[in-house]
Amino acid sequence: MNEENFQPVGDRFPPTRRSVIEAVGSTDAEERERALDRLCAAYWRPIYKYIRLHWNRPAEEAQDLTQGFFVEVLERELLRKFDSKKARLRTYLRVCVDSFVSNEDKAGRRQKRGGNVAHVALDFAAAEEELGRAAMDPAAIPSPESLEEFFEKEWLRSLFSLAVKELRELCNARQREKTFRLFEAYDLDGLEKISYEQLAKDYAIAVTDVTNSLAWARREFRRIALERLRELSGSDEEFQREARATFGGKTK
Amino acid sequence: MKFLSDRAVERLREAAEIPDLTGTRYRLLEHVARGGMGIVYAAEDEKLERRVALKVLDVPSANADVANRLIREALVLARLEHPGIVPVHDVGTLSDGRVFYTMKFVQGQRLDQYVDTVPSATERLRLFLRVCDAVGFAHAHGVLHRDLKPANIMVGSFGEVLVMDWGLAKLLRGDASDKPLMVDPEATILEKPKNASDTTSTGGSRVVTGHGTVMGTPGYMSPEQARGDVEHLDARSDIFSLGALLRFVLTQNPLGPATAAQKQHMDKALEAICSKAAAPDPGGRYSTVSELALDVSRYLDGMAVAAHRESLFEKLARFYRRYRFFILLIAAYLLMRVLILLFMHR
Numbered sequence: 027m028n029e030e031n032f033q034p035v036g037d038r039f040p041p042t043r044r045s046v047i048e049a050v051g052s053t054d055a056e057e058r059e060r061a062l063d064r065l066c067a068a069y070w071r072p073i074y075k076y077i078r079l080h081w082n083r084p085a086e087e088a089q090d091l092t093q094g095f096f097v098e099v100l101e102r103e104l105l106r107k108f109d110s111k112k113a114r115l116r117t118y119l120r121v122c123v124d125s126f127v128s129n130e131d132k133a134g135r136r137q138k139r140g141g142n143v144a145h146v147a148l149d150f151a152a153a154e155e156e157l158g159r160a161a162m163d164p165a166a167i168p169s170p171e172s173l174e175e176f177f178e179k180e181w182l183r184s185l186f187s188l189a190v191k192e193l194r195e196l197c198n199a200r201q202r203e204k205t206f207r208l209f210e211a212y213d214l215d216g217l218e219k220i221s222y223e224q225l226a227k228d229y230a231i232a233v234t235d236v237t238n239s240l241a242w243a244r245r246e247f248r249r250i251a252l253e254r255l256r257e258l259s260g261s262d263e264e265f266q267r268e269a270r271a272t273f274g275g276k277t278k
Numbered sequence: 279m280k281f282l283s284d285r286a287v288e289r290l291r292e293a294a295e296i297p298d299l300t301g302t303r304y305r306l307l308e309h310v311a312r313g314g315m316g317i318v319y320a321a322e323d324e325k326l327e328r329r330v331a332l333k334v335l336d337v338p339s340a341n342a343d344v345a346n347r348l349i350r351e352a353l354v355l356a357r358l359e360h361p362g363i364v365p366v367h368d369v370g371t372l373s374d375g376r377v378f379y380t381m382k383f384v385q386g387q388r389l390d391q392y393v394d395t396v397p398s399a400t401e402r403l404r405l406f407l408r409v410c411d412a413v414g415f416a417h418a419h420g421v422l423h424r425d426l427k428p429a430n431i432m433v434g435s436f437g438e439v440l441v442m443d444w445g446l447a448k449l450l451r452g453d454a455s456d457k458p459l460m461v462d463p464e465a466t467i468l469e470k471p472k473n474a475s476d477t478t479s480t481g482g483s484r485v486v487t488g489h490g491t492v493m494g495t496p497g498y499m500s501p502e503q504a505r506g507d508v509e510h511l512d513a514r515s516d517i518f519s520l521g522a523l524l525r526f527v528l529t530q531n532p533l534g535p536a537t538a539a540q541k542q543h544m545d546k547a548l549e550a551i552c553s554k555a556a557a558p559d560p561g562g563r564y565s566t567v568s569e570l571a572l573d574v575s576r577y578l579d580g581m582a583v584a585a586h587r588e589s590l591f592e593k594l595a596r597f598y599r600r601y602r603f604f605i606l607l608i609a610a611y612l613l614m615r616v617l618i619l620l621f622m623h624r
Binding site: 244245248249 | 280281282284286287289290291293294295296298300373374375
């Protein structure tokens, strides 16, 4: 056996899209905009929910602050100050949110923002519904540790939701809708796990087809989630750490 | 966008973690353990129809050079063919980009659990000598373990002793025959930590540097390793760990006996061996594992050990212990003669 038999691991992944942290500071306006869209897509929900719960703000004000925060990120070039050696991006952003909301309070600003900071549709109504569904009580999360945990949990949910959305698009593009439905039934639904045999029966396919389809979907899901994660990391070290935390054990 | 419940998030995480063994000769059986650098599963090698342990790195490396180096070093590890070192069977890359390797599936007990079942100090020392044998072999082949501790030693169901978890191992520069073996700071074998700390059941916790390289386990880690002085690590760093391991084997405490019960297997010579092996200054330690093993063997044979200068009383005591049978035989003979003489003079 020799090392020529092996594919370098890194080659298995498509070329990395530039980290949003670098791209947000780009001189190219289009690139900057795209980066902010991606950052916004991954973080707006956790940030909105965090402002709602931690800062105990009514929905309308939280919406305004969430949008305002992303304007602040762009205008004050907050990501330029981010050092991945000192903190994780989401911890940094959470601290920035705290500081932003606090400053807004001090300045007594309540300006209505246009909501067009990014081209991502911020579905606040859905976020509100999610908050209601999760039935989270601010009094139940009193300590800073639990708030951090809450923010991280919401961030992970957001990352996985985006990856699932992309996976669905990929399945549609490749005429693998049935694969996505299998993945949805087996891995996404909160019901008790159904067996591969049952799925094979429901979809009138062989059990091996279920196995292969789920293996493909999981592999693609993982690849997409890691790609997204890489984009949202400031350095390779941070990405490695984040990927381990995301796929290796409990969120913390 | 579909809302993912907490349960769905956990299931996705679990689902994404399951290694995709498509295209390999292995079939996943069950999750066994999670280590510092990945997850260990029991798998079936479908070609050879045997159970193997399959270790999957949990994250693909972003850098192909790093990945190649890790694989190259895994191959070096696989060349350590010794009955005391868990053999690596196969190494490769899964279709999802994760590096994996398979090794012998060891069924048995960890040393920290097993040692409780061995009341005899002699048996414990013989067990320790087998660990020394494996570590000495690795050193001779230019590999430093760097994380020797009871949790990483397995005693198989037939009493075989296996040194496990070479995840922190370092390749040593040079050749064992002439000059001291020095660590190549760039050569880490298949290692990147998952978490900042990984508490083990033996009470140790792995220490991680700011750069993310796991260095070892407090209590068993040499001072130079704890300082992160990677460039100057050599075989004596493992010898420090072996000293702590010897103390643990004899007293259940790597730092030495704290209670009277812990002292029962420890005498001055053994204490001196432990102290010399685990000396804070590398210069004060045994320079090779063979030297340490030789001292332990000499102790087992009732001979003077190099680590301890004996007093006359100790020499006599050791002489007595070594030749107790003959001394008692002669004493019995002399006593008989005295008794016979006394009887005849009555």
